[in-house]
Amino acid sequence: MIPFRLQKVRTEVDAIAAARAGGRYIAGGTTLVDLMREEVERPERLVDINALPLGGIRTEDDQLVIGALARMSEVAAHPDTLRLQPLIAEALIEGASPQLRNVASIGGNLLQRARCPYLRMLDAPCNKRVPGSGCAAIGGVNVGHAILGASAHCAATHPSDLAVALVALDATVRVRGPAGERSFPVELLFRLPEATPHLEHTLQPAELIIEVRVPHDASARHARYLKVRDRSSYEFALVSVAAALHVEKGVIRTARIAAGGVGTRPWRMRASEQALVGRAPDRASFEEAAQRSLDGARPLSGNGYKAELLPRTMVRALEMTREVV
Ligand SMILES: Cc1cc2nc3c(=O)[nH]c(=O)nc-3n(C[C@H](O)[C@H](O)[C@H](O)COP(=O)(O)OP(=O)(O)OC[C@H]3O[C@@H](n4cnc5c(N)ncnc54)[C@H](O)[C@@H]3O)c2cc1C
Numbered sequence: 066m067i068p069f070r071l072q073k074v075r076t077e078v079d080a081i082a083a084a085r086a087g088g089r090y091i092a093g094g095t096t097l098v099d100l101m102r103e104e105v106e107r108p109e110r111l112v113d114i115n116a117l118p119l120g121g122i123r124t125e126d127d128q129l130v131i132g133a134l135a136r137m138s139e140v141a142a143h144p145d146t147l148r149l150q151p152l153i154a155e156a157l158i159e160g161a162s163p164q165l166r167n168v169a170s171i172g173g174n175l176l177q178r179a180r181c182p183y184l185r186m187l188d189a190p191c192n193k194r195v196p197g198s199g200c201a202a203i204g205g206v207n208v209g210h211a212i213l214g215a216s217a218h219c220a221a222t223h224p225s226d227l228a229v230a231l232v233a234l235d236a237t238v239r240v241r242g243p244a245g246e247r248s249f250p251v252e253l254l255f256r257l258p259e260a261t262p263h264l265e266h267t268l269q270p271a272e273l274i275i276e277v278r279v280p281h282d283a284s285a286r287h288a289r290y291l292k293v294r295d296r297s298s299y300e301f302a303l304v305s306v307a308a309a310l311h312v313e314k315g316v317i318r319t320a321r322i323a324a325g326g327v328g329t330r331p332w333r334m335r336a337s338e339q340a341l342v343g344r345a346p347d348r349a350s351f352e353e354a355a356q357r358s359l360d361g362a363r364p365l366s367g368n369g370y371k372a373e374l375l376p377r378t379m380v381r382a383l384e385m386t387r388e389v390v
Contacts, residue, residue, distance in 0.1 A: 084271035088112035092170035096177040127281040133172030133274040152288035156230035172274035179221035207365040214329035219262030232331040233307040233323035242272030255330035284309035289385040302326035306382040355379040
């Protein structure tokens with residue numbers, strides 16, 4: 066591990082100033098410290114933000130407001146999360162392990178880095194780690210990689226389960242930085258790799274995530290997260306689907322669907338959603354909509370199975386929304 070300096074800050078102003086001077090925010094450290102140990106990340110200065118007043122979970126006009134420093138386990142167990150947005154609780158519980166969830170923060174979860182093995186293999190080319198060095202996954206082992214949104218430069222999937230749920234729910238993120246404060250949809254936090262895979266998110270330098278806001282609507286109660294993975298815990302998704310349906314008088318009025326494990330960012334499934342609106346919530350509608358999830362999919366040599374697993378997972382997730390009483 067390369068030596069680094071650690072600065073503890075108590076105010077957002079100090080945090081932003083320290084990051085502007087070249088520091089890197091650290092919250093739970095469960096992603097960043099791992100990467101520093103492996104020397105994939107080499108920050109010279111860390112800005113410990115844990116003393117900032119960015120924890121907690123509250124409701125405002127039925128919106129769930131989650132502080133950037135709230136811990137994954139705390140958010141998953143909170144009565145307001147369970148009451149207003151059970152999908153978020155389910156997605157969080159499906160991630161990592163109990164020990165990690167006790168330490169890992171919501172802001173850090175959204176900004177965790179890809180789990181492509183080549184990112185962590187210092188002797189392999191990786192455009193995320195060394196821009197312009199190439200992508201070992203495209204012609205190499207790409208079983209876990211993306212079938213949506215990949216470029217010739219990178220095919221790593223986005224790893225956060227929470228982000229998939231937040232994208233389906235039209236959540237927004239509030240950030241503060243040297244130029245002030247702004248809010249935007251969580252979906253727009255994540256970049257496609259295109260020719261610059263090392264740029265993973267749309268935050269400006271020194272911008273700090275403050276909170277996430279999740280609007281409530283009639284589909285929230287009938288929402289489920291289904292994650293398919295190689296083992297049942299402590300493992301990232303091969304394919305996951307967050308689905309929420311609002312059904313009235315036997316007709317689907319609103320459908321919200323996003324998928325994980327298949328895209329280079331959490332993937333909103335708008336074509337599938339549109340195919341469901343106005344239809345009956347039955348197997349035939351679900352299967353038709355699930356086929357639309359493959360619009361634009363381009364499997365690599367080793368991940369063709371995802372083109373079959375994604376629609377199947379979506380059908381099952383949609384069926385599960387009907388099992389919620
Ligand atoms: C073995 C293992 C298994 C895992 N499995 C899963 C899984 O199945 N699903 C899943 O979703 N996740 C999984 N994770 C990832 C885990 O959820 C993340 O490591 C964790 O959420 C990151 O949060 P943190 O607070 O520790 O972030 P940190 O490591 O502290 O920070 C991560 C990044 O976010 C930045 N950052 C942190 N907070 C802020 C902020 N407020 N504003 C701006 N930048 C910020 C940091 O600078 C850093 O770049 C796993 C991790 C491990 C180690």
